[in-house]
Amino acid sequence: MQKQIKLVKRPVGTPVEEDFEFSQVPIGEPAEGEVLVRTNYISVDPYLRGRMNDVKSYVPPFELNSVISSGVVAQVVESKSPHFKENDIVTGMLGWQEYSVAKESVIRKIDTTLAPASAYLSVLGMTGLTAYFGLLDIGQPKDGETVVVSGAAGAVGSTVGQIAKIKGAHVVGIAGSDEKINYLIDELGFDAAINYKTEDVKTALYKACPNGIDVYYENVGGPIGDAVLPLLNKFARIPVCGAISAYNNEKADIGRRVQGYLIKTSALMKGFTVGDYAPRFKEGTEALAGWVQEGKLQYEETITDGFDHTIDAFLDLFKGANLGKAIVKVSEID
Amino acid sequence: MQKQIKLVKRPVGTPVEEDFEFSQVPIGEPAEGEVLVRTNYISVDPYLRGRMNDVKSYVPPFELNSVISSGVVAQVVESKSPHFKENDIVTGMLGWQEYSVAKESVIRKIDTTLAPASAYLSVLGMTGLTAYFGLLDIGQPKDGETVVVSGAAGAVGSTVGQIAKIKGAHVVGIAGSDEKINYLIDELGFDAAINYKTEDVKTALYKACPNGIDVYYENVGGPIGDAVLPLLNKFARIPVCGAISAYNNEKADIGRRVQGYLIKTSALMKGFTVGDYAPRFKEGTEALAGWVQEGKLQYEETITDGFDHTIDAFLDLFKGANLGKAIVKVSEID
Numbered sequence: 001m002q003k004q005i006k007l008v009k010r011p012v013g014t015p016v017e018e019d020f021e022f023s024q025v026p027i028g029e030p031a032e033g034e035v036l037v038r039t040n041y042i043s044v045d046p047y048l049r050g051r052m053n054d055v056k057s058y059v060p061p062f063e064l065n066s067v068i069s070s071g072v073v074a075q076v077v078e079s080k081s082p083h084f085k086e087n088d089i090v091t092g093m094l095g096w097q098e099y100s101v102a103k104e105s106v107i108r109k110i111d112t113t114l115a116p117a118s119a120y121l122s123v124l125g126m127t128g129l130t131a132y133f134g135l136l137d138i139g140q141p142k143d144g145e146t147v148v149v150s151g152a153a154g155a156v157g158s159t160v161g162q163i164a165k166i167k168g169a170h171v172v173g174i175a176g177s178d179e180k181i182n183y184l185i186d187e188l189g190f191d192a193a194i195n196y197k198t199e200d201v202k203t204a205l206y207k208a209c210p211n212g213i214d215v216y217y218e219n220v221g222g223p224i225g226d227a228v229l230p231l232l233n234k235f236a237r238i239p240v241c242g243a244i245s246a247y248n249n250e251k252a253d254i255g256r257r258v259q260g261y262l263i264k265t266s267a268l269m270k271g272f273t274v275g276d277y278a279p280r281f282k283e284g285t286e287a288l289a290g291w292v293q294e295g296k297l298q299y300e301e302t303i304t305d306g307f308d309h310t311i312d313a314f315l316d317l318f319k320g321a322n323l324g325k326a327i328v329k330v331s332e333i334d
Numbered sequence: 335m336q337k338q339i340k341l342v343k344r345p346v347g348t349p350v351e352e353d354f355e356f357s358q359v360p361i362g363e364p365a366e367g368e369v370l371v372r373t374n375y376i377s378v379d380p381y382l383r384g385r386m387n388d389v390k391s392y393v394p395p396f397e398l399n400s401v402i403s404s405g406v407v408a409q410v411v412e413s414k415s416p417h418f419k420e421n422d423i424v425t426g427m428l429g430w431q432e433y434s435v436a437k438e439s440v441i442r443k444i445d446t447t448l449a450p451a452s453a454y455l456s457v458l459g460m461t462g463l464t465a466y467f468g469l470l471d472i473g474q475p476k477d478g479e480t481v482v483v484s485g486a487a488g489a490v491g492s493t494v495g496q497i498a499k500i501k502g503a504h505v506v507g508i509a510g511s512d513e514k515i516n517y518l519i520d521e522l523g524f525d526a527a528i529n530y531k532t533e534d535v536k537t538a539l540y541k542a543c544p545n546g547i548d549v550y551y552e553n554v555g556g557p558i559g560d561a562v563l564p565l566l567n568k569f570a571r572i573p574v575c576g577a578i579s580a581y582n583n584e585k586a587d588i589g590r591r592v593q594g595y596l597i598k599t600s601a602l603m604k605g606f607t608v609g610d611y612a613p614r615f616k617e618g619t620e621a622l623a624g625w626v627q628e629g630k631l632q633y634e635e636t637i638t639d640g641f642d643h644t645i646d647a648f649l650d651l652f653k654g655a656n657l658g659k660a661i662v663k664v665s666e667i668d
Contacts, residue, residue: 021499044439225593240593240597242597243591243593243594243597253590253591253594254590254591255588255589256586256588257553257556257560257577257588258557258561259574259587260555262603262605263574263605264464264605265605266606266607266610267604267605269602269604270601270603271595271596272597272600273597
């Protein structure tokens with residue numbers, strides 16, 4: 001038997017412990033073309049909140065009383081696939097449970113000589129790729145332009161800012177504590193950073209962006225997204241990656257309408273999810289791994305130890321407390 | 335001497351007659367490289383309201399106590415340019431006055447054998463080109479997709495809908511009277527049309543767009559723009575051309591934040607002004623003229639007779655009364 005986490009209630013507003021339930025279920029047996037894997041690391045992500053609602057979105061909602069799934073790194077225990085052998089380390093979208101039976105088509109091997117296994121859930125995984133494609137494909141920062149990123153100390157935001165620096169931009173981060181602000185400037189080399197909890201964001205942006213804003217990488221939505229609008233330059237680009245400030249809203253998300261600002265500046269705003277770029281993941285992973293190895297791209301992980309703390313790690317995301325990518329360590333890699 | 339219209343007060347909310355003043359000024363003399371023209375037609379447009387505010391926008395604000403300018407068709411009276419001769423018919427951004435002295439670089443000759451001169455202020459002018467580039471460059475409708483256009487009976491909107499039909503789309507218009515609705519369906523071949531004054535727009539859109547919305551050509555903003563958001567399909571495109579509902583707002587324009595909708599659908603929203611496409615105007619004018627001559631593209635003009643009624647014609651734009659492009663006829667072409 002093994003432990004598994006199910007969604008048992010659809011959260012109303014911010015998720016709470018009672019929305020989830022641990023249960024004991026049998027460890028499955030792989031059929032032909034399948035492998036049995038032991039979970040090493042689980043990725044906990046803000047976007048999972050959206051899948052807990054019963055509404056159409058870019059990924060289908062989680063079913064009630066079923067196991068939750070997200071990005072996972074796991075090690076092959078038993079393989080009935082010619083593509084995998086025992087002890088291979090793989091990643092894929094798998095369940096929040098200690099063991100999974102996975103079809104060979106939904107997992108891929110990772111190279112832990114390039115980076116530690118957990119990095120495939122952070123800087124070389126979905127969050128790194130989300131930063132890479134949103135910034136470079138939609139944002140397209142040019143040398144000397146100003147790039148503003150919200151949620152800047154988070155896993156996606158910190159990678160966005162560093163890639164923007166690599167591309168020669170003036171980079172301004174928005175985050176929620178002085179500790180994070182200092183981290184962005186002192187450790188990651190951001191040109192400026194704004195603490196939205198203690199500063200007036202609009203005033204601080206005017207000061208930090210004397211040449212206006214060419215790219216705003218949107219991670220949070222809400223009043224911070226509103227504050228950026230009057231500073232947009234002609235032909236500004238806004239990759240819209242997240243709106244965490246609204247994920248737990250029970251009411252409609254109301255704020256400044258963007259139309260007038262977009263017309264004045266001929267600006268572009270585009271939503272995306274990393275899955276839109278699936279055919280280019282190899283390109284992205286290689287570029288990111290190269291920058292990591294050159295020492296140009298740092299990343300932080302907040303690793304919570306033990307499967308029993310998976311729900312806590314997820315709930316912590318909505319308290320704005322974590323620095324870098326939130327990951328749960330479930331077992332050692334052999 | 336000649337008559338001229340100046341802006342004497344910056345309008346607060348909806349413009350009123352007292353914001354403008356007629357005055358008598360001398361008819362100028364052309365210098366080398368200039369021509370003297372007699373105004374035949376003046377274009378009155380909603381976007382001019384924006385230029386009456388003292389704020390940075392895509393075009394500079396009008397100066398107080400100076401002549402207002404917009405698109406004009408005029409005939410050359412005296413030429414000191416080798417590129418123009420007496421009686422040539424030209425178009426350009428010129429003043430609201432009976433005669434103008436224009437530099438040769440700011441006007442271009444038009445071919446009145448392709449279409450009547452006034453058409454160069456409507457379907458072959460800025461409004462036609464605004465429809466053409468916004469729809470085809472940003473909206474990119476594909477055969478069988480659903481295109482929704484607001485302000486659908488206006489000069490831009492009616493052209494957008496017809497081009498979308500030419501491209502094989504299912505076309506739904508939103509307008510403000512049953513007369514306009516009937517015109518869109520019976521005369522222009524729209525597949526459906528919604529009267530936002532008598533119908534619940536959201537409910538009507540659900541009915542008119544059974545396959546969701548792939549392209550929303552935004553002319554009005556406000557609650558109509560909000561109502562479209564929940565119906566967007568994956569990879570939807572929103573060319574943002576106008577937000578007339580907000581032009582006269584004295585307060586911030588508040589409504590549904592778009593971020594969450596854009597993320598769910600990977601949708602794109604892009605503001606633009608026709609000037610962004612200046613290098614491609616020849617392509618656009620030729621395509622539009624071709625469709626007009628093939629009978630595939632109809633256009634309406636509301637022509638107000640007499641320079642003295644120019645202000646009335648402008649103020650009427652904000653009453654939603656006009657059908658098609660609003661133009662003032664100032665003098666006959668010889």
